[in-house]
Amino acid sequence: MKTALYPGTFDPITNGHLDILERALGLFDKVIVTVANNSSKSPLFSGDERVALIQEIIDERQYANATVVRFDGLLVNFARKNSACALIRGLRAISDFEFEFQMALMNRNQAPEIATVFLMPHERYTYLNSSIVRELARLNGDYKEFIPASVYKKMTTLFPTTL
Numbered sequence: 001m002k003t004a005l006y007p008g009t010f011d012p013i014t015n016g017h018l019d020i021l022e023r024a025l026g027l028f029d030k031v032i033v034t035v036a037n038n039s040s041k042s043p044l045f046s047g048d049e050r051v052a053l054i055q056e057i058i059d060e061r062q063y064a065n066a067t068v069v070r071f072d073g074l075l076v077n078f079a080r081k082n083s084a085c086a087l088i089r090g091l092r093a094i095s096d097f098e099f100e101f102q103m104a105l106m107n108r109n110q111a112p113e114i115a116t117v118f119l120m121p122h123e124r125y126t127y128l129n130s131s132i133v134r135e136l137a138r139l140n141g142d143y144k145e146f147i148p149a150s151v152y153k154k155m156t157t158l159f160p161t162t163l
């Protein structure tokens with residue numbers, strides 16, 4: 001039984017994240033989407049709201065081997081607690097590399113038995129991130145194609161759209 005964690009802030013989860021999750025589900029027996037509080041960011045949605053949005057997608061799409069949880073603390077400790085052998089990260093562009101490289105090496109320093117697995121999303125998602133989605137929402141842009149319908153519905157409760 002191979003378990004992987006897919007950690008991130010997911011504020012909100014995008015179609016790019018889901019592309020990575022689906023690839024990971026094809027490789028591991030179980031994937032735990034791990035929603036971090038991330039003290040360096042001030043999220044738009046609370047941890048519980050982000051978890052609820054992801055749970056709704058897991059149910060809708062019937063991802064049988066995916067679960068979602070919130071976590072605080074050190075990622076590798078959480079991975080060990082859940083007997084995970086891998087951490088999944090998406091690599092979209094070279095600009096992701098430096099930060100990901102540092103994080104992967106530090107996680108390996110702390111827990112040599114846990115591997116970081118990098119997956120590349122479809123090219124159509126290489127320029128996507130959650131901040132851009134939040135900005136488009138705030139400024140009445142068109143961002144429907146970048147996030148699942150349930151997330152779009154939630155975003156429009158905060159930022160009513162005239163489109």
Ligand code: COA
Nearest residue numbers: 007008009010016017036074075090103106128129130131
């Ligand atoms: N599609 C679209 N966007 C993507 C993406 C994809 N496939 N993959 C990443 N992104 C975006 C995210 O939306 C996010 O955008 P934003 O900055 O505009 O919000 C950005 O890329 C990176 O976010 P994410 O992948 O969610 O990671 P993160 O940097 O927010 O999270 C943690 C990093 C939570 C995994 C890391 O801080 C952590 O492990 N924290 C726990 C504490 C710990 O163990 N620290 C030691 C680390 S060595």
